[in-house]
Amino acid sequence: MTTTRADFDQVMVPNYAPAGFIPVRGHGSRVWDQAGREYVDFAGGIAVSAVGHTHPKVVAALKDQADKLWHVANVMTNEPAIRLAQKLVAHTFAERVFFANSGAEANEAALKLARKYASDNFPHNRKDNKCLGCTMAGCHCLTDKFEIIAFDNSFHGRTLFTVSVGGQQKYTQGFGPLPQGIRHLPFNDIAAAEAAISDKTCAVIVEPIQGEGGVTAAKREFLQRLRELCDKHSALLIFDEVQCGVGRTGELFAYTKFGVTPDILSSAKGLGGGFPIGAMLTTDKIAKSFGVGSHGSTYGGNPLACAVAEAVLDIVAAPETLAGVVKSNQLFVDALNVLNAKHQVFRQIRGDGLLIGCELEAAYEGRGKDLVKAAEVEGLLLLIAGPNVMRLAPSLLITPEDIQEGMSRFGAAVAKFVAATPAAAEAAPPAAPPAPVPQAASTAVAKAA
Numbered sequence: 009m010t011t012t013r014a015d016f017d018q019v020m021v022p023n024y025a026p027a028g029f030i031p032v033r034g035h036g037s038r039v040w041d042q043a044g045r046e047y048v049d050f051a052g053g054i055a056v057s058a059v060g061h062t063h064p065k066v067v068a069a070l071k072d073q074a075d076k077l078w079h080v081a082n083v084m085t086n087e088p089a090i091r092l093a094q095k096l097v098a099h100t101f102a103e104r105v106f107f108a109n110s111g112a113e114a115n116e117a118a119l120k121l122a123r124k125y126a127s128d129n130f131p132h133n134r135k136d137n138k139c140l141g142c143t144m145a146g147c148h149c150l151t152d153k154f155e156i157i158a159f160d161n162s163f164h165g166r167t168l169f170t171v172s173v174g175g176q177q178k179y180t181q182g183f184g185p186l187p188q189g190i191r192h193l194p195f196n197d198i199a200a201a202e203a204a205i206s207d208k209t210c211a212v213i214v215e216p217i218q219g220e221g222g223v224t225a226a227k228r229e230f231l232q233r234l235r236e237l238c239d240k241h242s243a244l245l246i247f248d249e250v251q252c253g254v255g256r257t258g259e260l261f262a263y264t265k266f267g268v269t270p271d272i273l274s275s276a277k278g279l280g281g282g283f284p285i286g287a288m289l290t291t292d293k294i295a296k297s298f299g300v301g302s303h304g305s306t307y308g309g310n311p312l313a314c315a316v317a318e319a320v321l322d323i324v325a326a327p328e329t330l331a332g333v334v335k336s337n338q339l340f341v342d343a344l345n346v347l348n349a350k351h352q353v354f355r356q357i358r359g360d361g362l363l364i365g366c367e368l369e370a371a372y373e374g375r376g377k378d379l380v381k382a383a384e385v386e387g388l389l390l391l392i393a394g395p396n397v398m399r400l401a402p403s404l405l406i407t408p409e410d411i412q413e414g415m416s417r418f419g420a421a422v423a424k425f426v427a428a429t430p431a432a433a434e435a436a437p438p439a440a441p442p443a444p445v446p447q448a449a450s451t452a453v454a455k456a457a
């Protein structure tokens with residue numbers, strides 16, 4: 009019996025709207041569907057396939073571990089988990105690691121740890137020393153240090169806590185009552201952060217580069233000021249590097265690029281290269297608040313996931329991989345500028361390394377999905393980040409040939425897309441001089457050619 013895309017609509021909960029074809033095979037930065045059609049993969053499974061599809065070293069690690077041990081649960085530890093944790097500790101500020109199965113779970117752990125740390129260390133923060141009214145024995149309500157500060161347009165996952173912390177209201181509509189003590193501020197607004205962060209703040213959570221929110225980098229001074237404010241008010245600074253970490257920016261983790269060290273860092277997506285894993289990294293001192301029994305996960309730290317992630321991390325952390333990301337960024341940005349000079353579809357090309365965002369001109373407002381579909385027709389997988397931003401998050405190992413081939417397909421897709429928008433085609437005739445691509449005021453913005 010053949011499985012078809014139409015079957016999806018019969019048996020699946022309708023929360024996704026997948027493409028019209030079903031991929032069945034992948035290698036490197038190419039994917040093939042049921043009909044044998046080939047696609048260049050600029051989407052990377054949403055910034056997940058960090059080393060491309062079926063990388064031989066990663067396949068070998070998975071097969072090797074598959075023959076040894078799949079699962080023991082956390083009543084026992086296992087060798088791959090310890091090895092992976094050792095490597096993450098060696099490569100980062102962190103001294104302790106907690107493993108989960110996804111980005112949302114890594115953030116859930118980070119946010120719970122921040123609440124617990126505040127409750128452990130500032131149990132009598134409330135000036136009036138009055139319980140907030142809970143009836144639990146040994147309550148910690150005497151602290152009012154539970155506020156979590158997050159930013160507009162941020163994305164931190166889909167569990168009820170992480171989706172409430174995320175700064176996109178459309179994702180929480182209909183799911184109330186929501187967890188309390190969460191406040192949202194405008195991103196990159198130093199004055200707003202100064203006004204809001206206080207002794208009641210237990211944590212500030214931020215994506216150094218907002219991924220889902222539109223590929224928008226934080227300003228270095230903004231992250232630096234958040235660091236200072238967190239220090240001043242004994243709040244924890246959490247960097248959500250689920251999307252921008254694991255080599256995406258050309259550094260193993262983005263925080264080193266910004267020169268700001270968080271107290272907690274969450275990782276996932278690229279970490280497993282396609283095998284589900286998440287990790288929360290922190291310091292020894294903070295980790296103490298997650299004592300025995302305080303938090304857990306059946307699968308988190310599973311030997312299969314950790315063996316795969318170890319192989320991925322070894323490849324990504326290699327200097328030649330990270331240098332390759334910077335080189336590939338330049339190839340992409342140059343090609344995107346050439347494409348844009350011809351068609352004037354993007355008002356800005358931004359991002360860093362191999363997380364690139366192209367914001368559509370006003371004439372194409374809200375039509376990102378149409379361009380994704382046009383690209384599919386040409387044999388190219390693309391992503392959007394919100395309705396107006398095209399997002400590229402390919403394998404960190406993508407070859408110059410695949411970049412060139414994919415960009416040529418992108419060009420063909422854009423030409424048709426533009427032609428199908430008569431008003432825009434008139435407003436920006438191909439004969440017009442190429443519009444310069446403005447650069448965002450950030451250190452982490454891709455250089456325009």
Ligand SMILES: *Cc1c(COP(=O)(O)O)cnc(C)c1O
Pocket residue numbers: 109110111112113115163164165166215219220248249250251252276277
């Ligand atoms: C994707 C993403 C998440 C959620 O990860 P899941 O694995 O889907 O739970 C969290 N934070 C950021 C920044 C992400 O991009």
